[in-house]
Amino acid sequence: MTTGDPSSTCGARVSAAGRGVGDPSVTTGDPSSTCGARVSAAGRGVGDPSVTTGTDTPDPDGRGGSVLRAGSRLAGPQGWAPSALERERAAYRKRRSVRSLTVSALSTAVVAAVLVVLVTSAPGWPAVRHAYFSWDKAVASFPAVLDGLWLNIRIMAVCGVIIAVLGLLIAVGRTLRGPVAFPVRVLCTGYVDLFRGLPLLLVLLLLGYGMPALRLTGVPNSPLFWGGMALVLSYSAYVAEVFRAGIESVHPSQRAAARSLGLTYGKTLRHVVLPQAVRRVVPPLMNDLVSLQKDSGLVSILGVVDAIRAAQIETAIDFNYTPYVVAGLLFICLTIPMARLTDWVARRQGFQGAGGHL
Amino acid sequence: MTLLSVRHVRKSFGAHVVLEDLTMSVEAGQCVVLIGPSGSGKSTILRCLNLLEQVDDGQIVLSGDDITDPRVNADAVRARIGMVFQAYNLFPHMSVLDNVTLAPRRVHGIPAAQAREKAMAMLERVGLADKARARPDDLSGGQQQRVAIARALVNGPELMLLDEVTSALDPELVGEVLDLLVELKSEGMTMVLNTHEMGFAREVADTVCFLHDGRVHESGAPAQVLGDPVQPRTREFLRRVHG
Numbered sequence: 353m354t355t356g357d358p359s360s361t362c363g364a365r366v367s368a369a370g371r372g373v374g375d376p377s378v379t380t381g382d383p384s385s386t387c388g389a390r391v392s393a394a395g396r397g398v399g400d401p402s403v404t405t406g407t408d409t410p411d412p413d414g415r416g417g418s419v420l421r422a423g424s425r426l427a428g429p430q431g432w433a434p435s436a437l438e439r440e441r442a443a444y445r446k447r448r449s450v451r452s453l454t455v456s457a458l459s460t461a462v463v464a465a466v467l468v469v470l471v472t473s474a475p476g477w478p479a480v481r482h483a484y485f486s487w488d489k490a491v492a493s494f495p496a497v498l499d500g501l502w503l504n505i506r507i508m509a510v511c512g513v514i515i516a517v518l519g520l521l522i523a524v525g526r527t528l529r530g531p532v533a534f535p536v537r538v539l540c541t542g543y544v545d546l547f548r549g550l551p552l553l554l555v556l557l558l559l560g561y562g563m564p565a566l567r568l569t570g571v572p573n574s575p576l577f578w579g580g581m582a583l584v585l586s587y588s589a590y591v592a593e594v595f596r597a598g599i600e601s602v603h604p605s606q607r608a609a610a611r612s613l614g615l616t617y618g619k620t621l622r623h624v625v626l627p628q629a630v631r632r633v634v635p636p637l638m639n640d641l642v643s644l645q646k647d648s649g650l651v652s653i654l655g656v657v658d659a660i661r662a663a664q665i666e667t668a669i670d671f672n673y674t675p676y677v678v679a680g681l682l683f684i685c686l687t688i689p690m691a692r693l694t695d696w697v698a699r700r701q702g703f704q705g706a707g708g709h710l
Numbered sequence: 711m712t713l714l715s716v717r718h719v720r721k722s723f724g725a726h727v728v729l730e731d732l733t734m735s736v737e738a739g740q741c742v743v744l745i746g747p748s749g750s751g752k753s754t755i756l757r758c759l760n761l762l763e764q765v766d767d768g769q770i771v772l773s774g775d776d777i778t779d780p781r782v783n784a785d786a787v788r789a790r791i792g793m794v795f796q797a798y799n800l801f802p803h804m805s806v807l808d809n810v811t812l813a814p815r816r817v818h819g820i821p822a823a824q825a826r827e828k829a830m831a832m833l834e835r836v837g838l839a840d841k842a843r844a845r846p847d848d849l850s851g852g853q854q855q856r857v858a859i860a861r862a863l864v865n866g867p868e869l870m871l872l873d874e875v876t877s878a879l880d881p882e883l884v885g886e887v888l889d890l891l892v893e894l895k896s897e898g899m900t901m902v903l904n905t906h907e908m909g910f911a912r913e914v915a916d917t918v919c920f921l922h923d924g925r926v927h928e929s930g931a932p933a934q935v936l937g938d939p940v941q942p943r944t945r946e947f948l949r950r951v952h953g
Binding site: 605606608609610611612613614615616619623624627628631 | 757760762785786788789790791792793795797799800801802803812813816817818861862865
């Protein structure tokens with residue numbers, strides 16, 4: 353194995369050949385590769401003192417690289433400079449992406465312009481703009497709507513926690529085995545069937561108007577309480593099913609391994625099954641959380657002053673609908689970060705083997 | 711002393727009878743290797759021994775206790791037996807160390823610090839102390855299987871059951887696992903294992919049992935069963951294995 357052949361003039365990094373170890377014609381620095389030939393070698397060149405010698409001059413003309421392309425492919429990341437072929441391919445890819453970017457930017461601009469022209473030149477546009485996009489009305493209604501939104505956020509946070517706990521308990525209840533757990537299974541299955549089937553709006557009306565009207569002692573009559581209760585009942589049924597899917601996705605061999613160590617059914621669930629199940633369902637759960645964030649606005653039908661109700665009050669003054677648009681934009685501003693966070697969590701958990709660049 | 715005695719065990723899955731009438735016994739400190747064609751019930755008997763499957767009939771007696779008695783606490787029995795699986799079955803959400811300390815802490819009630827100490831000693835023993843903080847997915851198959859062996863050994867089992875522990879491994883990783891088992895055997899661990907590695911069976915086994923259609927067709931010293939089998943079915947099987 354040779355290094356730095358004196359005849360290879362400029363800083364040739366000669367390393368051992370991946371495939372041509374021991375082949376003198378390969379390992380010697382080819383005198384004809386005049387400049388910066390990065391001839392690499394010996395698998396990854398680990399432990400080969402000859403590899404570390406030589407300077408790190410990049411190959412300016414690419415001729416050197418082609419001498420031993422097979423070798424340089426196998427070289428470690430530090431010893432790699434793209435070959436002429438690879439650089440040509442990279443240039444081609446870049447041309448292609450610049451072109452498609454230009455085309456997409458142009459077409460987007462054209463479509464947007466056409467839409468703007470079409471909408472603003474429509475006969476009813478001034479009336480629409482006044483009713484939905486009045487800047488003055490937006491500014492005037494903003495504080496009240498924002499105040500209402502704060503209530504939505506609090507409903508979402510409190511109900512979200514209760515839903516997660518209740519949903520997990522129901523899911524575990526549904527997966528319990530053995531005759532002893534039969535009543536629990538039936539109860540949990542019945543609960544899920546009932547509240548997944550009932551429209552949320554119906555539950556809201558039943559509880560929100562019905563319960564306070566009964567004037568039962570010891571039962572709260574705040575519409576906010578019953579609105580939250582309706583959200584919890586409906587959503588925990590959905591969330592329980594998500595958790596159950598997660599529990600059932602854990603391979604039976606994991607249970608077998610845990611049981612073989614002497615862990616009881618309960619300890620296996622607690623230490624082996626649930627941690628894996630919960631991790632797997634975090635992305636779909638966050639999707640449900642985004643949904644809950646929006647549905648928290650449904651409590652407005654009970655007269656609770658949330659963002660939607662606040663907007664409604666503002667519109668009632670002059671039949672200008674801009675406050676609804678303001679509330680809508682605020683909800684979107686809430687959900688977008690949540691959606692990006694969901695994407696990020698899902699990606700972070702993403703299964704590495706998912707097809708590389710395909 | 712007979713540590714394990716299997717008497718006329720039958721096990722079926724639906725209409726499919728896997729173990730017909732299986733009888734065998736294992737002396738303390740012995741290594742019994744089960745061989746036989748796939749579907750002959752090698753894995754099923756190991757799962758029955760660990761009560762992961764319930765037998766239809768027959769008896770399994772471990773150190774004098776009939777573990778097939780329904781009044782027996784299955785978790786307590788499993789805690790006395792170490793089992794290693796073909797696909798390692800490590801817990802992917804835990805570090806290597808936590809995999810090994812799980813049973814000492816949660817089954818045997820050993821305090822965390824002491825369990826960690828025991829587990830580290832066991833990982834040292836299988837040559838993986840430097841991987842204690844790693845996740846199982848970051849290890850090679852051979853390393854994962856060695857962790858699985860450590861996880862089973864740390865509880866000080868009376869008996870080790872090893873189910874095709876090298877079949878999922880790349881050929882060059884088989885050796886590190888088999889070496890460990892040879893070492894275990896020399897330390898006097900009682901083992902029942904099934905394998906397709908006939909060379910290993912010859913090296914480590916005190917008794918080789920040839921299973922076919924849910925029965926032990928032939929058993930004896932490895933030199934006899936593998937070298938000069940009496941039963942035509944055994945001969946047929948060995949001819950196929952050796953190509």
